[in-house]
Amino acid sequence: MITIFINDAMKQVEQGASLTKVLEQYSLENDIQLAAIAVAINNCVAPRATWHTTQCQANDKLELFSVVAGG
Amino acid sequence: MLTIADHQFQSRLFTGTGKFAQSDLMLAAIAASESQLVTLAVKRLDLNTGSDNILQPLRDSGVKLLPNTAGARNVKEAIFAAHLAKEMLGTNWVKLEIHPDPKYLMPDPIETLEAARILCEQGYVVLPYVHADPVLCRRLEEVGCAAVMPLGSPIGSNQGLATETFLKIIIEQANVPVIVDAGIGAPSQATHAMELGADAVLVNTAIASSADPVAMGHCFAQAVNTGRQAYLAGLGAVSHQAHNTSPLTGFLNE
Numbered sequence: 001m002i003t004i005f006i007n008d009a010m011k012q013v014e015q016g017a018s019l020t021k022v023l024e025q026y027s028l029e030n031d032i033q034l035a036a037i038a039v040a041i042n043n044c045v046a047p048r049a050t051w052h053t054t055q056c057q058a059n060d061k062l063e064l065f066s067v068v069a070g071g
Numbered sequence: 072m073l074t075i076a077d078h079q080f081q082s083r084l085f086t087g088t089g090k091f092a093q094s095d096l097m098l099a100a101i102a103a104s105e106s107q108l109v110t111l112a113v114k115r116l117d118l119n120t121g122s123d124n125i126l127q128p129l130r131d132s133g134v135k136l137l138p139n140t141a142g143a144r145n146v147k148e149a150i151f152a153a154h155l156a157k158e159m160l161g162t163n164w165v166k167l168e169i170h171p172d173p174k175y176l177m178p179d180p181i182e183t184l185e186a187a188r189i190l191c192e193q194g195y196v197v198l199p200y201v202h203a204d205p206v207l208c209r210r211l212e213e214v215g216c217a218a219v220m221p222l223g224s225p226i227g228s229n230q231g232l233a234t235e236t237f238l239k240i241i242i243e244q245a246n247v248p249v250i251v252d253a254g255i256g257a258p259s260q261a262t263h264a265m266e267l268g269a270d271a272v273l274v275n276t277a278i279a280s281s282a283d284p285v286a287m288g289h290c291f292a293q294a295v296n297t298g299r300q301a302y303l304a305g306l307g308a309v310s311h312q313a314h315n316t317s318p319l320t321g322f323l324n325e
Contacts, residue, residue, distance in 0.1 A: 007116060030118050036126050037116060038158035045154040063115060065155045067126055069097065070112025070141055071087030071226065071275035 002058040019046060019054040022062070038065045073270055075248055076164075076196045076217045078135065082107045083265065084295040085137070085250060087275025090227075091284060094125050098132065100278050104288035108135045110166055110273070112142070113152050113159070126160075137198065139166040140186075145179075149186040153195060165190060166220065168200040176226045180207050184214065191215030200252055203234035208241045208249075219245060220273065222253040223264065227276040229256025232263060242268040258287075258294030265298025266306060 001012045006026060013022050019039070027034045039046045040063045046054060056062075073080040086106040091097035101109055109129060129136060138156030143149035146169070153165040167190065169183050170176040178201050190197045196217045201207055203221035211219055221241055224230035231254060232238060242249050248270035255261050256277045264272050274291055281287035 007118070032116065032118075036159060038113075038155040040151075040155065043151070045151065045158060048158060065113055065159065066116050067111045067136075067138065067156070067159055068114045069088040069091065069094075069125055070139055071089040071110055071273075 002056070004056050004058070004060045004062060006062045007064055013056055017056050019051040019056060019062075022056055023051065023064075026064075032064070036066055039063070040065070073248060075198070080107045080135075080271070082292070082295070083271040083299055084261070084291055085109070085252075085271055085273040086278060086288070087273065088125060088129070089275055090279035094128070096284055097125065097279070098128050100284035100288040101129075101134065102132065102288075103285045103292070104274075104278065105292045106134065106288075108137055110137045110139050110275070111156075111160075112139055113155050114142075135164070136160050136162060137164050137166050138162065139168050139200075141168050141170075143169050143186075144171040145169065145182050146186040146189065149182070150189060153190055157195075163194055164196040164198070166198050166200060170200075170226075178202055178222070180204060183207075184210055187211050187216050188214040198250065203237040203241060205237060205240040205244055209244060212245065212247050216247060218248040218250055218270070220250045220252040223251050223260070224254030226253045228254050229277055229280075230254050231256055231260040232267075235263075235267070238264070238269070239267055258290045261291055261294045262298035262301070265295055266301050268302055271295075 002015050004011055042061050073083050082105045084104055084106050085108040086101055086104050087110045088097055140149040140152035143152050149169050169179045183199050187197050187199050191214050198218045198220055199211050199216055200220045208219040224233040250271040250273055251264040251269045252273040255272055255274050261272045278284050278287045
C-alpha cells in the first residue's frame with residue numbers, strides 16, 4: 001500500500017493502482033458523481049482519457065473539483 | 072441574432088447562477104429570463120457541503136454553459152481553472168476573470184490580457200471580464216478574444232452603468248460583441264446598456280437577490296429586448312435647447 005492525498009486527506013491505496021480505480025473507490029465512499037468532476041494530480045490537470053493509464057505514486061496529491069453556482 | 076464565435080443566441084440576456092436561495096428558484100428564474108447562456112464557477116470539491124446538483128438540470132434546460140475562472144488571482148490560476156472547466160463540462164468556452172482584490176473585485180488587466188493570449192492560443196473561446204477600459208478591450212480583441220465583458224460597476228453592487236462614458240467608446244470601437252457585465256441592478260439599467268449598443272448584458276445579483284427572482288428574470292428579458300429594439304430603431308438626438316413638438320401660435324391669430 002502507498003499513501004496519497006485526496007483534497008488534503010490521507011488515503012491508503014494499492015501500489016500501482018490506476019487513477020480510475022482510486023477515483024471509483026473514492027466516489028463510492030463519498031457519493032460523488034465522477035461524470036461531473038475534474039481531477040488534478042500535483043497541480044496538473046489529469047484529462048479523463050488518461051485516468052485508466054495513470055498510476056498513483058506515493059505522496060501524490062489529488063485534487064477533485066466540481067462546478068458550483070457562480071456569476 | 073447575436074453570434075459569439077460560432078454560436079448563435081436569440082436572447083441577449085446572459086445570466087449568472089450564483090446567490091440564489093435555492094437551485095429550483097435559480098432554474099425557474101433562468102427559464103423566465105429566457106437566457107441561453109449561464110455562468111458557473113469551478114470549486115474544489117467539498118465533501119461536507121455536498122455538491123449543488125445544478126449541472127444536470129441546467130444541461131437538461133438546454134442553456135449553454137459558460138464556466139468562469141472566479142477565484143483565480145493570476146494567469147496561472149486562471150488557466151488552471153479553464154483547463155478544469157473544460158474537463159468537467161466539455162466546453163472550450165471560458166469567462167476569464169482574474170480579480171485578486173476581494174473588496175472591490177476589480178479585474179487585473181495585466182494578468183487578464185496575458186491569460187487571454189495564452190488561452191486563445193490554446194483554442195479556447197475567451198470572454199474576458201474587464202474594467203471598462205477601451206484600450207484594454209482592443210488589446211483583448213487583438214489577441215483573439217471572442218467578446219469583451221466590460222463592467223458597469225463593481226460585481227454585485229447594483230450600481231448600474233457607472234462606466235457609461237467608457238462603455239460607449241468600447242462599443243464604438245469593438246469588432247467583437249460587447250457584453251456589459253457586473254453591476255447592472257435594475258431592468259432599466261439593462262435597457263440603457265442595450266440602448267447604448269451593447270450586444271448583450273450579463274445579470275446575476277439583480278435577479279438572484281430580488282424578492283421574486285422569477286418575476287425579475289422576466290422583467291430583465293423584456294428590458295433587454297426593449298433596449299435592443301430601441302437601439303435598432305435609433306434614438307432621437309439629444310439637445311440642450313427645447314424644440315417644440317406642437318405649433319406654438321397656430322390658434323392665437325397673433
